[in-house]
Amino acid sequence: MLRRCRNTLCTWTMAWMFLACLPVSAQLVDGGRSDYQIYSSPSATKTEQFAARELQTYIAQISGATLPIVHEATPDGKLIYVGFQNVPPTLLGALKPASFGKEEYIIQRVGDGLLIAGGQPRGTLYGVIGLLKDHFGCRWYTKEVTKIPRAATLQLGNLPDRQAPAFASREPWYKEAYDTHFAVHNRLNPSTVPVPENMGGSFIMYPFVHTFNRLVPVEKYFGEHPEYFSLVDGKRQNKHFGAQLCLTNPEVVRIATASVLRWIEEHPEADVFSIDQNDGYGFCECENCAALDEAEGSQSGTVLNFVNQIADVVAEKHPEVRLQTLAYVYSEVPPKTIKPRPNVTIRMCHYAYCSAHAIGQCDDHLPFVERLEGWSKITDSITIWDYFTDFRHYLIPYPNFESVINHPRFYAERNCTGLFAQGSNVREAGGGEFSALRAWVFAQLMWDPYQDGWALIDEFVENVYGPVAPFIAEYIQLAHAAVKPQEITFSIFTNPDELTYITPEFIAQSEAIFRKAEAAAQSDPALLRRVELAHLPIHYARLCFFAIGGRAYLSDAEMPAVLVEFQRIVADHKIKQLGEGFGEEAIVEFVARVENAPDFVTDWWIIGPFDNTDRRGYDTIYPPEKGFDATGNYAGVGGKMLPWAAYENKLNAYIDFAKLMSPADEGVAYAYRIFEVAQDTDMSVGLGSNDGIKLWLNGELLFESKASRTAAPGQEIVTLSLKQGKNTVLVKVDQLGGGWGFYFSK
Ligand SMILES: [Zn+2]
Ligand SMILES: [Zn+2]
Structure with a gap:
């Protein structure tokens, strides 16, 4: 309550x-x-x-x-x-x-x-x-x-x-939430863009996060004291990002303590001081650090042992001051015996789990729940950093409102004291997928997480979209129904072709809804702009799929108009970022990638798998190499009889043998088709394969690469000298485990 x-x-x-x-x-x-x-x-x-x-x-x-x-x-x-x-x-x-x-x-x-x-x-x-x-x-x-x-x-x-409020610190990381009047009136107290003191001020975390390098700067100390920094694979690390500290070195504790005491003097406005590991991995593997972590069953052992020593000094000099430290990446699992001091808050991160379903709605979150319960047993001061966006694609349809509305309550029920909701913040401009809605809904739930979350979403939609609210609500329902099945899952680092709920049908239905919404909003320019912004993720998804050959999402004929519309809305809303670390140049690149998207060839006759034990199949001449016969039926892996099958991938450019063949973990497979030209023509084609590839033109071996790799379009460019009339192309791809397939573009 x-x-x-x-x-x-x-x-x-x-x-x-x-x-x-x-x-x-x-x-x-x-x-x-x-x-x-x-x-x-x-x-x-x-x-x-x-x-x-x-x-x-x-x-x-x-x-x-x-x-x-x-x-x-x-x-x-x-x-x-x-x-x-x-x-x-x-x-x-x-x-x-x-x-x-x-x-x-x-x-x-x-x-x-x-x-x-x-x-x-x-x-x-x-x-x-x-x-x-x-x-x-x-x-x-x-x-x-x-x-x-x-x-x-x-x-x-x-x-x-x-x-x-349920949480002492409340910060949804969306540009819209940082507008001062919005923050004040929705009772947010963000640290990264604080509310001015005379309007209430904010809950200040100093420094905000990842502070090891500020505690003991690598630039200042590495030259004389490489032993202050983490030992990884036998080497002391000196990168500004990536280097962690050797936390069991007493000198490191001494210098870090002095840094924290200085911060406390210099920043009386801070509510909490962060002693946080840097981003990424790179924890110290020296003998002392490794022994302590081994004994504690987690790298949180050395982290907490280090933070507690600083906390003891701080408690003596500044009994009112709080410190916080991350439970993140390698330090998420709580230590076996060490407990945080009473003046230390644990900042736990929820980031590598299913975004389709909330905690409690699928088993993917169970490790996190177990870790949170573990920390709860040894401290009553836990604050949360949770992630609610696709880091690579702020604009992609990302139907995770179940997490948005359920996670605050989950954390409040476990007495967590703060919530930072990492969203699609872009300092200069907003406009990530439903970012204004997310900012407002989070603000309400961070104050009182026991409200009906879907009712809040409905209220926002009704009031912000007015006469077209039913269309927006319909779209939100459509997207969320699509991700409800347990087999759907997506993370905060996905690419569009991994988002299986974005089907051509979903796109078509969404398009129909937004067209109606835009038609209904024509007489109200401000409303129309908001509807266009809500529509933008559908344009973006279609263009993403177009760039990787998904003509079922967007045809060649439709593409130019959709691209123009995408660029117009992006400019109109001053959208400056596509994802974390993907700024304006990424938008330019994305547009170029769409405009220059190759013409992928995705309709082939396919057959396989033939045996590839010890990679011998790569050079074994199987019947398909002796000539194409649509009625051919040959013995493949395990003696299984294999026919030729006509296949076309309309969703993307990749001919995915791993999906199409059984068994998919070994073998070679073939793809065959005819190119017909009116006169002799040189055709330049891009090949990409996982793993090795051979290509025959009119029965002659033209190209081969005994590669072992992940496929990407255009890994090789090969020129096919086509003769007037019909030309046959045969492609052979072998499998060394993992992915298996190829790209072919012209
Ligand atoms: Zn060490
Ligand atoms: Zn799930």
Whole structure:
């Protein structure tokens, strides 16, 4: 449940009953008129002064009544107290301002007035936002779309209303969430783009993440002390990224401790200091580090042993300061005996699991759940870093709303104290797949994760897409129904051709929905822009498939118009990134890849597998090499009789023998077709194969490469001198394990 502090509620309810009997006006504004004044104490903080102005502004917008803000030391009249300062103790009764958490607040009647107050620094401001949102129905969906109801009479909901957020740190990593007004009104406290101090400030993590190199810089120390850095495969590492620290070296502990103490002096604004391993692998394998990790059953052993030593020094000098460290990549499994110190938070990462289904909806998440439970047994301070986007393709249809709406509750139920939702943040511009929707839904659930997530999604769609909301809702349902089956799975690092839910049928249905939506939005340019942005992932997916030969997704005839539309929407919404580390140059490259997509040949006669034991099949002359006969039927692997079969791949350019042949783990296979030309012509073709490949033109061996590799289009370019009329091409590909197939483009 949301922490509403029920115990406190009970104790002061008694004192309250007396006050509740006093005459209280049920309405703050009645018929556009109000006899209330907003009281902001002369000692109110900047944030509380801002809160009072916010209250004034929005009450005026809603009701037309502008309530004066007063600051007298001993105010009189009917007051809305914004903040605890100067509220007469008789009105407070048993209510103890000191009992409020940093972001916790209460809205309650006091005498004939109203109190909106909370802890420092943000409680009072969040109380005002809570009043506007929960009692008056205000919403801030996006920078452009807000809902401020109009009502001449303002009625309060159920009081007292005491709330605190489920998570102390709340950060959805979407550009849309970092707009200051959006963040304030949706009560986010992001660290990477903080809310200004006078508007409540943020939960600051200093430094944000991956801090080993800042604790003990490789540039400063490696020259004289390579032993400070991680030993990997017998070599001390000196790369800025990738090098970790030798955590059992006492000098490293000493230098890192000094760095943390300096940070604490220099950054009094920080809520927590990060002692985080660098990104990637590269943990130290020296004798001491390896022995400790071995004993603890995890590399978290050396990490925590290191962090705890710093934590002990910090606890002595700065008892109020918290530290945090990652449980990530090699340190996810908790140690067997070492426990985090009370001033250490574990920042656990959920990143290499199924994105089609939420935790609890498929077994893929079980290792994570087990690790989280393990950490829960040794600490009550765990914060979460979870991932909700395709790192390579921010624009791809990525139907993971089940994770978006269920994970916050899962973490809250396990008392996790913070949630960073890694999304498709692009600093300069937003526009990742449904990023505005994700930013808003996350914000609501990070405050109260026990809300109905799908109802929040519906509410956003209804209000942001207005008359075309039913189409957007239909598309969202279509995409999410497609990924519901247990056999569907995708990760945060996938390529479009691995996203099996993106079928030509799915694309066709989605296209039909968006065409209707765009037609219905024609008279409203702002709405049309939003619909086009929602449509963009479908254009992007079609172009991705086109580039790899998927003409069933997008035909040659349709491609130019779709590409123009894609570029227009990208420019219109100033989209600057396709994925993590794929910036504007990646967009240019992507467009070029589509424009120059080769003409893949994907219709062949195929036959196989023939024996390839010890790779002897590569040079064995099997019957297909002696001439094509469509009715031929030959003994293959294990004596199985093999016929020629006509095959065409319309989904992509790859002729995937591993999928088409059985058994798929050994053998050679053949593909055959005819090229007919009106006159003698040289045709340049691109070949790619996994593994070795041979090519015969009109029965003559023209090319071979006894390769062992993953296939990619155009690994070799071969010129075929075609004669007028029919020419036969035979391709042979052998299998050395893993993938097995080829590309052929002209
Ligand atoms: Zn070491
Ligand atoms: Zn799954």
